Amino acid sequence: MRELSDLEAAHPEFADSQSPTEAIGAASFTTFDPVVHAVPMTSLDNAMDEDELRAWGERVLKGLDGQVPRYVCELKIDGLAISIRYEKGRLTQAATRGDGKVGEDVTANVATISSLPQQLPKGAPEVLEVRGEVYMSIAAFHKLQAERVEENRLRAEKGRAQLAVPVNPRNAGAGSLRQKDSSITAQRDLSLWAYQLGEVVGGSEFSSHHDTLQFLQTLGFPVNPQITTVDSLEEVIAFCRHWQEHRHDLGYEIDGAVVKVDDLSQREQLGFTSRAPRWAIAFKFPPEEKHTVLRDIQISVGRTGRVTPFAVLEPVFVGGSTVSMATLHNRDQVIAKDVRPGDTVVVRKAGDIIPEVVGPVLSKRPKNSAPWEFPSTCPCNMKSTLVKIDDQADTRCVESSCPFQRDQRIIYFASRGGMDIEGLGERTVFALSDAGLIEDVGDLYALTVEHLLTLDGFAQRGAQNLIDALTESKTRPLPKLLTALGIKHLGPAAADSLSSHFGTVDAIAAASSEELSAIDGVGMVIAESISTWFNADTNKKVIEKLRAAGVDFGRVEKSSEPQTLVGKAVVVTGSLENYSREGAEEAIKKRGGKSPGSVSAKTFAVVIGESPGASKLSKAEQLNIPMLDEAGFEILLRTGELPN
DSSP states (O other), rough: OOOHHHHHHHHHOOOOSSSSSSSSTOSOOOOOEEEEOSOOOOOOOOOSSSHHHHHHHHHHHHHTTTTTOOOEEEEEEEEEEEEEEETTTTTEEEEEEETSEEEEEHHHHTOTTTTSSSBBBBBOSSSSEHHHHHHHHHHHHHHHHHHHHHHHHHHHHHOOOOOOOOOOOOHHHHHHOOOSSSHHTTTOOOOOEEEEEEEEEEEOOOOOOHHHHHHHTTOOOOTTTTTTTSSSSSHHHHHHHHHHHHHGGGOOOOEEEEEEEEEEHHHHHHHOOOOTTTTTTEEEEOEEEEEEEEEEEEEOOOSEEEEEEEEEEEEEEEEEEEEEEOOOHHHHHHHHHOOTTEEEEEEEETTTEEEEEEOOOOGOOOTTOOOOOOOOOOSTTTTEEEOOOOOOSEEEHHHHHOHHHHHHHHHHHHSTTTTTOOOOOOOOHHHHHHHSSSSGGGGGGGGGGGHTTTTTTTTHHHHHHHHHHHHTTTOOOOOHHHHHHHTOOOOOOHHHHHHHHHHHHHHHHHSOHHHHTTTTTTHHHHHHHHHHHHHHHHHHHHHHHHHTTTTOOOOOOOOOOOOOOTTTTTEEEEEEESSSSHHHHHHHHHHBBBBOOSSTTTTTEEEOOOOOOOOHHHHHHHHTEEEEEEHHHHHHHHHHSSOO
């Protein structure tokens, strides 16, 4: 965008009224200011299988008093929903869906999409809102990945911290659309499919959805060529089956199909539920499954001593990426699935995200196959005995000085959820540990540039950057420090409550179990775990090392957000479109609420995203806890009230 602007300034004879630089609002930087949608951007109900799709079809038929509708079948693009507004033919504003009523202004970024018309032809409505899906094509995604890998290679040569390499087109597209500098967005080669009208002033009347799509095409908007109009639900199901099988033949990612009643008068007759139209539904594809060979089953040891078996797989491309490892969770899961080294196994991504082994293909099992036996000793050099308590699923290494646990505690301390120390990842922690430079988290702050330069891969600049990051982390808020210490059972929500009440590490360490358990959200199990941790001699030494290094033991931040959720516990389950899991929980806490990891009678509401946890859903239904989609969550954050 900047290059184009400079070129037009140098050569005014080449200026074009349809240039992206001429779009109203096409400034260099995106504001993300709130935008109220003239017509709400509603979400859709989901059908997770063909039975649910048929049930929706029956409800539609009943709602239309037996009239058989025509259906429009569309691909469900795995992107970001957007509303684009034109006034007098010119692009004036683009906004994300947000909570369906209020989105964020991303005009400057959307204006960089080359397939999007900046100026509409004569005869266009005075006001036209177009709804569409912004996405990153697979080719553009691979290009961005390659560029980031090369950039990281150059950064490594200069000793600079590595940048995250995008893992899938959806996240890469969403991140590109949320750049403050639109010139960066312009380099990402985003695309758009238009699929619906919003507000229209001064335009023609339409009788069908299909007519509106043809109208959008005449105005120059890209409309997906795979959209199909059919006359029966069986044809709808055939459409879904076809694209479920051929989804990877496309140059972009889809995660399902969207089915809509075509006739607009029939849509009016069907109306809306409290959250979604009755005349449309999203059919979600089941996770893609592939066969591969399970080479080996190994175990990893976590910071609390929990031992987790995992499958080492013959690399297989599934769900959009190559998978070579997958967790097997615990001993009982390995026994229940009866997977063995040498087996051909079925692999998929749970929720299209997390690799999992579904089970063995018994017809391909080798004749000499034998059940895998869980190791009896820890793989560390201490060879301590692994223990499984009868009523628990987990097996644990109970030797607290186990080097595997030690390294994982340090990795956890430095992680984003802990002290967020940039540049201190697994590889660096392992190198520091192997070199004998660190025994616990307190040793991190005694490191020097000279220490780091003795390790392979560290140059002067990279070493200095890590020391600077360690220094910066000393002023993290108290809840982050408490969480980073890795005290068993103590999560971010309880750490927030303890910080607000006691104010310092020393006050928490001095408190009795009874005093700690009296804090809302703590309870006796967490309280006793905290007391045990602070009373251990090894941990007392860690605390004194941190104190001597100048780590702030009493920084409690006050949120500037309106305190709409004080006293309310809101549970989040599944993947949200506009929030990471950490981001959603942080938004709740900043407004005075709590975000526990499980549903209870004290839960105010449960926010349901894509692929939610079955146990949380079941518990919420059992206790009659209100369940919200992402749009309802946004309303809850703003008002503290459940949406009508």
